[in-house]
Amino acid sequence: MTDEEILQLLYEETLTGNAPAVAGGVNDGLAQGMAPESMLFDALIPSLEEVGARFERGDYFVPEMLIAARAMQGALDILRPLLADNESAQIGTFLMGTVKGDVHDIGKNLCNIMLEGAGFNVIDLGVNVAPEKFIEQIEEHSPDVVGFSAFLTTTMPMFKANINALEKAGLRDKVIVMVGGAPVTQEYADAVGADGYAADASTAVRKAKELIERRRERVLV
Numbered sequence: 001m002t003d004e005e006i007l008q009l010l011y012e013e014t015l016t017g018n019a020p021a022v023a024g025g026v027n028d029g030l031a032q033g034m035a036p037e038s039m040l041f042d043a044l045i046p047s048l049e050e051v052g053a054r055f056e057r058g059d060y061f062v063p064e065m066l067i068a069a070r071a072m073q074g075a076l077d078i079l080r081p082l083l084a085d086n087e088s089a090q091i092g093t094f095l096m097g098t099v100k101g102d103v104h105d106i107g108k109n110l111c112n113i114m115l116e117g118a119g120f121n122v123i124d125l126g127v128n129v130a131p132e133k134f135i136e137q138i139e140e141h142s143p144d145v146v147g148f149s150a151f152l153t154t155t156m157p158m159f160k161a162n163i164n165a166l167e168k169a170g171l172r173d174k175v176i177v178m179v180g181g182a183p184v185t186q187e188y189a190d191a192v193g194a195d196g197y198a199a200d201a202s203t204a205v206r207k208a209k210e211l212i213e214r215r216r217e218r219v220l221v
């Protein structure tokens with residue numbers, strides 16, 4: 001198959017949630033020298049975007065969304081080591097979790113892979129993480145950055161609840177807060193008092209590095 005045909009296959013088979021075909025396509029693509037980033041950004045992510053659009057139109061329901069997500073997760077499992085082993089420098093520790101009430105984790109996992117690839121030590125708390133859990137883990141690991149991920153307009157208010165919990169625990173000045181997820185905007189991030197927002201994983205990496213550098217400069221002055 002040509003590279004173009006593989007991208008087409010990955011797009012279509014993710015759309016219908018055919019996990020074995022997606023995994024096979026990824027392996028074939030790698031075997032013929034395709035870049036992992038191309039499969040991710042030119043086929044897999046656009047396919048999930050189409051899944052979301054179909055759900056919104058009422059053409060897809062939760063089961064279709066779920067099997068498409070599983071097919072994507074399978075592809076990410078194969079691509080993870082290839083996307084993550086670019087650098088070994090330890091830039092800082094990033095504690096990441098999807099907020100309470102929310103189980104979406106593909107966007108978060110993608111951020112984690114890119115952060116690891118850029119040299120971050122990533123601690124992933126998983127999904128449906130309560131504010132108390134974030135506090136407990138921040139106290140235990142003293143990360144440079146904590147990231148809150150939310151994919152529902154109904155769970156985005158947990159950003160503010162988490163930040164309030166940080167303030168109450170006396171931790172707000174000790175950690176950089178980043179937020180993200182499909183419905184999140186820079187305006188919303190500013191309104192809840194987050195330090196940083198990013199719309200995608202590569203911007204998240206750049207932003208996290210910038211915020212850490214800025215904080216270290218401030219400490220040195």
Ligand code: B12
Nearest residue numbers: 052102103104105106107147149152153180181182200201
């Ligand atoms: C797959 C999916 C699911 C799967 C999730 C599986 C999984 N393991 O994640 C399942 C089937 C479980 C699911 C369930 C539901 N879902 Co859903 N789901 C989606 C879908 C199709 C794709 C999401 C996704 O993974 N995208 C791919 C990634 C790569 O997205 P991304 O945004 O580009 O990710 C980047 C950024 O967001 C950013 N980022 C992410 N996290 C973070 C964190 C930080 C700190 C930073 C800096 C950046 C960052 O970086 C990421 C990587 O580049 C979206 C549609 C959409 N357009 O988002 C709907 C969508 C999010 N779901 C939706 C809904 C309504 C639901 C349900 C309520 C449906 C229901 N009636 O039950 C439930 C809720 C379950 C719950 N309590 O959480 C709606 C939300 C609407 C809204 N405005 O609130 C959407 C938008 C669909 C739609 N168009 O209506 N869903």
